[in-house]
Amino acid sequence: MDVACLRGLSFSSPIPHFPRPPSRLRRCSRRSPLLACQADTLIAGSRKERSSRAVKVDKGADTLDLQSWLVREGLPPCKVVLNERPSHDGKVRPIHYIAASEDLQAGDVAFSVPNSLVVTLERVLGNETVAELLTTNKLSELACLALYLMYEKKQGKESFWYPFIRELDRQRGRGQLAVESPLLWSETELAYLDGSPTRDEVREREEGIRREYDELDTVWFMAGSLFKQYPYDIPTVAFPFEIFKQAFVAVQSCVVHLQKVSLARRFALVPLGPPLLAYKSNCKAMLTAVDDAVQLVVDRPYKAGESIVVWCGPQPNSRLLINYGFVDEDNPHDRISIEISLNTEDPQYQEKRLVAQRNGKLAVQVFNVYVGREKEAVLDMLPFLRLGYVSDHAEMQSVISSQGPICPVSPCMERAVLDQLLGYFEARLAGYPTTLCEDEAMLADGNLDPKKHVALRLLRSEKKMLSACCDATVQLIDQLPDHTVSPCPAPFAPQFN
Secondary structure (H helix, E strand, O other): OOHHHOOOOOOOOOOOOOOOOOHHHOHHHOOOHHHHOOHHHOOOOOHHHHHHHHHHHHHHHOOOOHHHHHHHOOOOOOOEEEEEEOOOOOOOOOEEEEEEOOOEOOOOEEEEEEHHHOEEHHHHHOOHHHHHHHHOOOOOHHHHHHHHHHHHHHOHHHOOOHHHHHHHHHHOOOOOOOOOOHHHOOHHHHHHHOOOHHHHHHHHHHHHHHHHHHOHHHHHHHOHHHHOOOOOOOHHHHOOHHHHHHHHHHHHHHEEEOOOOOHHHOEEEOOOOOOOOEEEOOOOOOEEEEOOEEEEEOOOOEOOOOEOEEEOOOOOHHHHHHHHOOOOOOOOOOEEEEEEEOOOOOOOHHHHHHHHHHOOOOOEEEEEEEOOOHHHHHHHHHHHHHHHHOOOHHHHHHHHHOOOOOOOOOHHHHHHHHHHHHHHHHHHHHOOOOOHHHHHHHHOOOOOOHHHHHHHHHHHHHHHHHHHHHHHHHHHHHOOOOOOOOOOOOOOOOEEO
């Protein structure tokens, strides 16, 4: 199935019928102590709830917008409204976003969504013990929530959650830049990320989603109270992997991590939450669980009509792109990672490993380079690199007996260490198909493909940090007292991975 044709939860696309599995796989063959969970414990999907609300859903849900549906189902008066902004692609419907319906001041409650309108594993599975068991074994909360929404999607307008699901379908897993996560990009589009470690991270995330998919039937067999109501096949028969991946990405883009709640409630789908709310890295406002609701208290003043933002957590831009499809150029948490390892062929490897551990480092150490703090990161790497360059046995014994990360530093060793570090930064920059100047020129093009645009913004942020690391290293080289000294030979120098 063509991934380019499948977006978000693919709610507008019919789900193909697949033959029913052999009788030994049917739900009547389940034998699990967890079947004691009763179907009427489910708030979102119980038979009791369906019978009491079915008439309302059939008569009006298909004509109500999300906010009107929420108000009908008990949403208290709020100070927000759903607006829309055009999509980059004229063939795609505009995306919605949450805006202030009136002037707001910092500390105002923008909205408060009752728990009866919030989807959590505790509500989906009807039993907190089952929810914790599933998510601490092989399946994540996101996989369970995605599976639940896929089955609810098949209920169509009979689902209590139909207006919410329809809104997720409209958003199609797009972030505030109207771009999907790279997990849904084509191979050609993924080439926009060439040179960046993010491309490999996308592959690793997709492999993780595949592993989750392979374990989906575990939920179906264990959580009998949930799936008794669905006259469909087991998950891996009812849903192809591509459908599940899109549902997973859609849930990933809108799930909220609640604090100070039970494990089964920590990940929640809030109808007025992301992706309708815009994420901002330097924002302090968060969706929080209070009493019987999830509410948003704004951290800044807003004029009526302004888009409301919430904090997305301390995530680098690479993760923001994979999770939500956007890059925040004002992100104070942006970073790149550099992995350096001691040479395992070094005869003094074990001694060096112990010295590294004594100073809070591992034999294979990841150094994070944060934006604006590149020189600090370079200085943090130097003691580890110097340790790797120690070759004389007597010097090594001196290091072992000393306190702290102090290594004998000769002029030739320091030059070798700095040369290796500078060479690494320059090699990483050379690994990108374009230069920083070329990226700036392309970003100035107003007609640039949206996915290429957001990819270039990510690459530009990475290159700026690497360039700053180069500059900091060159400054250290310029400060060496004698530039005629040649770098020391280092047969067992540390390795950049």
